[in-house]
Amino acid sequence: MADEPVVWIEAESSDMARAIMAAQSTFPEFARHAELEHFRIVPAFGLVAIKAFFPDPARLTRGEHMFVTDIFTNGRSVTGTLASDPSDLPGLAAGQEVTFPIANVSDWFLVLGRRGIGGFTTDVLKKHVTAAERAGFESQEPLVWYQHRGEDGASAELAAAPVCTACGMPDLVARAHRTGACELCAGGGVRCDCSGCGAPLFRYPDAPRECHHCLVTSRK
Incomplete structure (x- = not known):
């Protein structure tokens, strides 16, 4: 998985906060699909992943949103594997098993072929980068999975x-x-x-x- 631009948050923007709330409200349905995938002989999804917020131990209001795969949830917490190294968080590394409360989930991703479902925070990312940056990001994961929905957001897609x-x-x-x-x-x-x-x-x-x-x- 290609690295997504690092997102450090001092105070979540209102757009980001709404995107995270939408991802968390639909997380149980995502989790059902993620769990059922373990029983399939032929996987239905090319990728099952979430993004979660990991706070900086030195400044708990600051941290990094990171991809997590191999997910298990008991309905209260999530356990999974970090998909990449953090930019500047001590004690975390790609391949490490991590456990955190569901409240730290910031997004979820189900990818069918090259078409993604979820990806609420990608809508916010597209709004807060320059046109040149967006053109580059949209050829990379995760934005490449959501080119099909254009300017329509994840919430609108799920509503339809x-x-x-x-x-x-x-x-x-x-x-x-x-x-x-x-x-x-x-x-x-x-x-x-x-x-x-x-x-x-x-x-x-x-x-x-x-x-x-x-x-x-x-x-x-």
Whole structure:
């Protein structure tokens, strides 16, 4: 994954704050897709990742938003692997396992082929760089994943997603059944929480009600 321009925040702009709130409000649905990916023989997504805010230990109001992959959440905290080295945060390095509260999540990304879903903060980034900088960034990840939506933001894109006629939830990956039901409901599935840790799940009939993490841990 190419490095995104480093974003240091002293006081979040109102645009950034709204983008982060939108990402956090939709995070449980993202987490269900991320968890289900562990059970697929052929992955559905080219990338499953989040961005999270890591504070500077010396100045807690200042810090860096960084990509995290290999994600697990129990509904309260997130554990994952740092995808790159920080610019100037001591004690953190690419490949390191990190755990932090969900409140530190600043964005999430699901990539189907080269088309991204989520990426709320990329809309803010595009507004706060010069035209020349934007042209360069848009050929790199993560902005390259969102060229399809032009000036429309992530929230507008999700608002236009088809709403399931059975569960009333928008289908993030827009694969509605011909009946108007989402893929989950059409297959007899439900949204539920892991019986072990509380992680948000998608589950189909006869599938275990534990998340991938709990199942792996119980077998050790």
